[in-house]
Amino acid sequence: MRVASARLSRDAPGRLGPLWTFLFRYGPPRWTEYVLKNWSGQRLVIAVPYLWLLIFFLVPFLIVLKISFAEFSPLGRPPYEPVFRWLEEGALQIKLLIGSYQYLLNEPLYVSSWLYSITVAFFSTVFCLMLGYPMAYAIARSSPTNRNVFLMLVILPFWTSFLLRVYAWIGLLKTDGVINNVLQALGIIQEPMSMMNTSFAVYIGIVYSYLPFMILPLYSNLEKHDLTLLEAASDLGAGPIRAFMRITLPLSMPGVVAGSLLVFIPAVGEYVIPSLLGRADQLMIARLLSDEFFLNRDWPKASAVAIAMLLLLVVPIMLFQHFQNKELQAQKR
Amino acid sequence: MKTQGLFSKTMLGFGFVFLYVPIISMIVYSFNDSRSVTVWNSVTSPTVKWYGKLFGDEQILSAARLSIRVAAMSASGAVVLGTLAGLVLSRFGPFKGRALLQGLTTAPLVMPEVITGLSMLLLFVSLEQLLRAVLGWQFDRGVATITIAHITFTMAYVTVVVQSRLASFDDSLEEAALDLGARPAQVFFRITVPLILPAILSGWLLAFTLSWDDLVVTQFVSGPGSNTLPMVIFSRVRLGVSPVVNALASLMVLVVALGVILSAVLMRRQEQRRKREEQMAASG
Numbered sequence: 001m002r003v004a005s006a007r008l009s010r011d012a013p014g015r016l017g018p019l020w021t022f023l024f025r026y027g028p029p030r031w032t033e034y035v036l037k038n039w040s041g042q043r044l045v046i047a048v049p050y051l052w053l054l055i056f057f058l059v060p061f062l063i064v065l066k067i068s069f070a071e072f073s074p075l076g077r078p079p080y081e082p083v084f085r086w087l088e089e090g091a092l093q094i095k096l097l098i099g100s101y102q103y104l105l106n107e108p109l110y111v112s113s114w115l116y117s118i119t120v121a122f123f124s125t126v127f128c129l130m131l132g133y134p135m136a137y138a139i140a141r142s143s144p145t146n147r148n149v150f151l152m153l154v155i156l157p158f159w160t161s162f163l164l165r166v167y168a169w170i171g172l173l174k175t176d177g178v179i180n181n182v183l184q185a186l187g188i189i190q191e192p193m194s195m196m197n198t199s200f201a202v203y204i205g206i207v208y209s210y211l212p213f214m215i216l217p218l219y220s221n222l223e224k225h226d227l228t229l230l231e232a233a234s235d236l237g238a239g240p241i242r243a244f245m246r247i248t249l250p251l252s253m254p255g256v257v258a259g260s261l262l263v264f265i266p267a268v269g270e271y272v273i274p275s276l277l278g279r280a281d282q283l284m285i286a287r288l289l290s291d292e293f294f295l296n297r298d299w300p301k302a303s304a305v306a307i308a309m310l311l312l313l314v315v316p317i318m319l320f321q322h323f324q325n326k327e328l329q330a331q332k333r
Numbered sequence: 334m335k336t337q338g339l340f341s342k343t344m345l346g347f348g349f350v351f352l353y354v355p356i357i358s359m360i361v362y363s364f365n366d367s368r369s370v371t372v373w374n375s376v377t378s379p380t381v382k383w384y385g386k387l388f389g390d391e392q393i394l395s396a397a398r399l400s401i402r403v404a405a406m407s408a409s410g411a412v413v414l415g416t417l418a419g420l421v422l423s424r425f426g427p428f429k430g431r432a433l434l435q436g437l438t439t440a441p442l443v444m445p446e447v448i449t450g451l452s453m454l455l456l457f458v459s460l461e462q463l464l465r466a467v468l469g470w471q472f473d474r475g476v477a478t479i480t481i482a483h484i485t486f487t488m489a490y491v492t493v494v495v496q497s498r499l500a501s502f503d504d505s506l507e508e509a510a511l512d513l514g515a516r517p518a519q520v521f522f523r524i525t526v527p528l529i530l531p532a533i534l535s536g537w538l539l540a541f542t543l544s545w546d547d548l549v550v551t552q553f554v555s556g557p558g559s560n561t562l563p564m565v566i567f568s569r570v571r572l573g574v575s576p577v578v579n580a581l582a583s584l585m586v587l588v589v590a591l592g593v594i595l596s597a598v599l600m601r602r603q604e605q606r607r608k609r610e611e612q613m614a615a616s617g
Contacts, residue, residue: 042425049418050430053437056485060452063459078458134344141338150345152597157352159589161546163563164582167570168355171362178358211352262443269445271549276570286447293451306448321439
């Protein structure tokens, strides 16, 4: 840093002209170093992304929190009563209502869609793990050339449109769709099965869309394992299943947790998949939020749903961040 | 070892069938000459008439143009902000509020889209009120608000990519440049950026794809008249399967597949060249 500022003071007069020479006469410009190091350099660079995220990510949540305590007024623009209001005497009136939250807990429609969302997210995560773990394992243990091809095949669907991949399943699952046609032509079933607009279709859609998110963290974990541990285990008489259960599985737990969280958290709030493939009589929570907002224009209730969803997901999200940081720390070493 | 390998390899094969059958069937049926999409008309198929219809569909084409514009702007903004955030988090050491910044950059990765969308919209509504009251200035939701929302949730991905790239090498090169008299900004543009260029590029592509593909957040923050491609597709698909959408999807898969394969080939070539140079340096 000292060398840097020395260089700057040497060629600085050329840039700033007489003003600089004037200032320079009165001792070395200490403040240059200060500005360089503390303001124009670091602070500004920190400030730009920081401010952006504060304004566009943190402040919005505070607004949602505020509106979730407001009173719904169907004809207002915006359709809620102000929470903070300056009274004429100059006093600040704060009106916090917990009506929206009480509604969330008591209304059967809400309770059932909470339970349904969590159930769907949980079992989708389990199915993703059951399919993704062996896949990641096979990729991590294949030859380097094959490994790259397999990885590319896993990542490729991720780059294509999510919406269109969900759409592709409509053509397969419809009553006159590809699966029914093929099974009927083969004589396996007589009558077409109805698979669209069922929970089964939602599971298929979620597992299909989020499978890469399960495979990639698992793969990057499994790939780093020291295979001599398994050799040692087999030398000591452990069978392959025992060696897997006692060595590979425990070592891969960080990958399992990271992958599961990457599937579970977005699956709870999934909107597109249940809207296209799911049941019409059992909504997931994200759909309820969007209907409350767009159809009923009940902003306070929609905000309360969002806050409740965040509270539900805050533990998994913190866990995810914890693992993410650990991963970055590990890379550093 | 053997039975285990067999089981996992079977699952790998099954998994790839599961991943690719829907995409392949979608492409096959885009050449089907029948309105009902899933019943194969073997007399006149294959046909490219849906591709013709697609290029005459002004609604889809203008939505695609809007989406490309929004995605390019969002990706560029996200790359600038995400690279700065990644640099700050991995090179600036501990500073006040670092933990909060780290949290703010990783949270959008897992945040359910409806929450992000709702909160962004409520922010824009509040801003609208504020600006109208204070400046008397009226702004409409549209391309600008969509772009701001997309920058915010895609910059998280850029940050993670850049941060993990920066973590993979230490800062000795940067320090050397400083010692040789480069100013911090010079060091950043002449040393750091070239080193993390691959991460910046893949971050840009990732942000572009995510923005191009986003439906939920866009639905919340867009205004009347600014329909992006996913919004048009979603409203069509809700009415049922459409062969034009099949044709569009097939084209998008083709572009992505070509891009991914091309970049894989390029990366491999570069790798080989590097290895050859290393060998030559070692032997010479």
